Amino acid sequence: MAATTGPRNTPAALGDMRKPPLPAAGKINQGAMVQINAAGYAVPASATIANVTIGRADEGVDNTAGANGDKSITVRRGVFRYANSAAGDLIARTEIGKTVYVVDDQTVAKTNNAGARPAAGICFDVDAQGVWVEFA
Structure with missing residues (x-):
């Protein structure tokens, strides 16, 4: 593609939200940490090293029949x-x-369990109720 020669309508994303698809038979509960799996679908966070943690589910979604x-x-x-x-x-x-x-x-932990756990995010704070995690 050639360089622009005039104004360009460049779409923007807010950056604090995304809307990834769920896999067949997938279900994620509201408030859960969410990851993208190796196939590119949103899944509940787990200690699966191939998954990438992307944030918190705003709502619960049930695709178990889809x-x-x-x-x-x-x-x-x-x-x-x-x-x-x-x-x-x-x-x-x-x-x-x-x-x-x-x-x-x-749940989040201090260590990666000898490389078995993926990163959740950055520890923002710790209090008596848990760990505040920053998702970037």
Whole structure:
């Protein structure tokens, strides 16, 4: 494509939301961490290293009776609180600013479990109720 020679209508995205499709038989609950799987579909976050964590589900979507891509979900970037892991993977305030890792769709841990867990996001804060995770 050649360089522009005049004005160009360049679409913009807000950047804090995206709407990826779900796979066949997929279901994601409202508030859950969401990942994109190796096939490009939105799935509940899990300790699956091939998945990429993208944010929090704004609503629940049930595509259990549908085919690939029949339904999509609104996923929001930002800072959200999730459950803290336990024992050696408990996240403390000393982890603020560091990467935290997915245990399941509502829990984050301090370590990647020897490379078995994908990154969730950055630890924004830690309080008595859990870990505030920043999704970029």
